Amino acid sequence: MKYISEFRQHDLARQLARAIAQTVDPDRHYRLMEFCGGHTHAIFRYGVQDLMPPNVEFIHGPGCPVCVLPTGRIDNAIQLAERHEVILCTYADLMRVPATGRNSLLKAKAGGCDIRMVYSTQDVLKIARDNPDRPVVFFAIGFETTTPPTAVAIKQAQAERLANFSVFCNHVLTPAAMLAILDAPQPVSIDAFLGPSHVSTIIGSQAYEPFAEHHAKPIVIAGFEPLDVMQSALMLIRQLNEGRHEVENEYSRAVTRQGNVKAQALMREVFELRPQFEWRGLGLIPDSALKLKPDYADFDAEQRFGLPAIRAADVKGCECPAILRGAKKPQDCKLLGTVCTPENPMGSCMVSSEGACAAYWSYGRLSRRSG
Numbered sequence: 001m002k003y004i005s006e007f008r009q010h011d012l013a014r015q016l017a018r019a020i021a022q023t024v025d026p027d028r029h030y031r032l033m034e035f036c037g038g039h040t041h042a043i044f045r046y047g048v049q050d051l052m053p054p055n056v057e058f059i060h061g062p063g064c065p066v067c068v069l070p071t072g073r074i075d076n077a078i079q080l081a082e083r084h085e086v087i088l089c090t091y092a093d094l095m096r097v098p099a100t101g102r103n104s105l106l107k108a109k110a111g112g113c114d115i116r117m118v119y120s121t122q123d124v125l126k127i128a129r130d131n132p133d134r135p136v137v138f139f140a141i142g143f144e145t146t147t148p149p150t151a152v153a154i155k156q157a158q159a160e161r162l163a164n165f166s167v168f169c170n171h172v173l174t175p176a177a178m179l180a181i182l183d184a185p186q187p188v189s190i191d192a193f194l195g196p197s198h199v200s201t202i203i204g205s206q207a208y209e210p211f212a213e214h215h216a217k218p219i220v221i222a223g224f225e226p227l228d229v230m231q232s233a234l235m236l237i238r239q240l241n242e243g244r245h246e247v248e249n250e251y252s253r254a255v256t257r258q259g260n261v262k263a264q265a266l267m268r269e270v271f272e273l274r275p276q277f278e279w280r281g282l283g284l285i286p287d288s289a290l291k292l293k294p295d296y297a298d299f300d301a302e303q304r305f306g307l308p309a310i311r312a313a314d315v316k317g318c319e320c321p322a323i324l325r326g327a328k329k330p331q332d333c334k335l336l337g338t339v340c341t342p343e344n345p346m347g348s349c350m351v352s353s354e355g356a357c358a359a360y361w362s363y364g365r366l367s368r369r370s371g
Ligand code: SF4
Pocket: 317, 318, 319, 320, 323, 330, 333, 334, 335, 336, 337, 340, 341, 345, 346, 347, 348, 349, 350, 351, 357
């Protein structure tokens, strides 16, 4: 298939592995953080780490929107379904993320709540049209990739005067999270970043330029196929060797410097920055998430239902918070593959199809402890 098979070719992978081996400085260690879980899964599914020299290490980052959503927001969603008797619409991965008290959206649904899995915001609008006497709430999560479709749905609902539709907004912003990782009180040692691919199709590579300059960290926007990851690693290693800290774009078949200007305008029209937002593992990060602008307040579920801010603890023993900021790896969690499995997840990193723990489980990386 075009755009997939040519990015998985064995011969090219071997050539890239040789080029990386010839380029690395044997006297230094390279710690490359992949921000996206899609990269983590490509690295383990295709054995990319095994093709790297021993001094090139991938550090797993925030992963995906499901991974970084804190427990309190899941608790909020369950409250909506239980106390306010809404039809709560959500994407499938969120259903099994543990909430407080070993609860989850799936368990709440089994207990009688009207929680429905959807594939798109258009599904939610249809449910709202079909149920005019019931409040319908879209549990919206995602980085910048999925924010524009939520904006479209809100504008569509306003145009149709769909008064029973509202959005529980949990859209978050990637550059702010990258900043928070480096500015943490006890920052993890990271030399360079594999930049998000899908997110960057929207925000463009220029969104990372101030960050790369200010923190002197090279960034390469990387596609999700194994050759993309290897080529991007080579580009980062070259930058580090040459003392450069630039934003380079390996994923040029989809990402431009400007990004999707129309989608950015749509987001600016409907959303504004929250002063701060809690991320699992990263804590409260200023200017890192979006809420609905006052013009669209009628569609804001948080305001409509008066949802309280909840700070909730993660499952005891779950290392998701440390894994999401790159401080630990899944093998460091004693629950991995014993108590915690995809069938019985204890944390978001095992639930999400882009989670680091799910990658280790799926591709058999359970035995080696990091370090
Ligand atoms: S293996 Fe499970 S319990 Fe451990 S960090 Fe991952 S999700 Fe959390």
